[in-house]
């Protein structure tokens with residue numbers, strides 16, 4: 001059997017052999033895109049190479065990229081544990097051509113790796129193409145010898161790939177693996193396509209355009225290629241299962257999760273198994289994020305991390321564990337993935353300690369919170385709603401992120417009254433505003449509440465880096481939000497993220513410079 005580590009190496013080795021530079025995974029917190037919460041695809045680090053803004057010393061690359069899809073545009077958090085293929089953290093294998101080869105070689109390379117190198121049977125593979133991409137149709141027939149009925153034409157929704165509202169994009173061609181008729185499901189493009197039988201294992205994007213903020217689409221300097229293949233899915237195929245949680249890496253993590261929570265895998269019911277999967281999946285996200293310096297907090301990325309950690313912790317208690325347990329799985333993860341990702345080895349102690357402290361903190365209120373939840377829902381049944389005030393109290397006093405409460409009620413088919421939750425939150429904000437004594441300069445103080453409401457918190461990146469990109473979210477001058485600060489004017493600049501440390505409780509705020517297209521400013525002080 002090829003292990004996950006073998007498959008990763010063999011993918012990278014195959015493309016190196018074919019003239020590709022093996023490039024390390026970029027961080028999960030993107031350095032080159034201040035609008036993206038987490039790196040969610042292999043091409044993120046190459047975004048500017050596709051558009052021609054950045055030059056690299058190679059025009060073919062291959063990576064195994066760390067990805068997190070929890071929060072932001074792609075959010076898989078809610079599904080994790082309950083399906084065979086959703087993860088908050090996963091690895092995307094990819095090969096890239098920056099103006100070098102295009103459709104022909106992209107298809108040839110993918111087909112050769114799958115069928116020759118890895119020996120997957122040709123009759124189990126199906127391709128999809130963008131509906132009017134006749135060239136791709138001909139290439140699949142010629143290169144792979146696939147019959148026309150196994151090359152499915154699909155529309156833009158599934159076969160035109162866009163990074164986001166802006167950025168490189170193009171038509172794509174996906175490869176599906178048929179796990180066989182013991183699973184329910186149909187080929188792509190049929191009403192049964194969402195079943196577990198046909199699984200997408202590779203996406204070849206023929207990058208040709210850049211989507212601009214004004215809605216127009218321009219041609220890239222040269223046609224390029226961006227491919228992505230989920231390592232966990234490929235490993236499932238190669239290891240003869242259709243469930244990602246049954247591959248060797250997840251077996252090791254799940255065994256370890258069972259051990260530290262004191263359950264036996266034998267005879268465990270579906271709910272227990274789902275909880276173990278949640279713990280194993282979330283352990284990977286939390287460990288990789290912490291290794292990069294993201295810490296659990298109540299804002300931005302730190303809050304996504306906290307939600308992931310607390311969701312895992314509730315599932316550990318569902319398994320019967322009432323002591324900090326999850327941090328004890330970290331050594332297993334480091335053993336399994338540390339060779340490919342040395343940041344895990346370097347950060348092992350820090351990761352364990354951070355997880356343990358968060359477990360200790362949350363376990364103090366988790367039991368009490370669950371008792372309140374139990375009490376508030378004991379009369380409720382399928383389709384009922386938990387009132388927003390209770391959900392808010394759990395959030396505010398017991399540290400239950402909203403999705404944790406939703407997750408806890410999911411199996412009973414009880415929903416949370418979201419508008420009631422928002423109302424309770426707004427009431428609390430208004431109270432805080434009323435009781436804010438402030439510095440006496442009413443105008444100055446008031447504007448900050450408006451800014452906080454409008455743009456949300458600023459994320460601090462300064463533990464990891466002293467320079468970073470950010471988006472200006474507000475400008476303030478003379479106690480008012482303004483559209484611009486002009487040459488010679490002094491005012492406040494609010495950013496969505498910053499490496500500048502803000503003065504609070506005695507420490508001095510950072511100074512430095514801000515630069516942007518056609519603009520620049522000296523930072524005289526930073527305040528929180």
Ligand code: SER
Nearest residue numbers: 041043203226227228
């Ligand atoms: N960027 C494409 C995707 O995420 C291919 O890697 O599917």
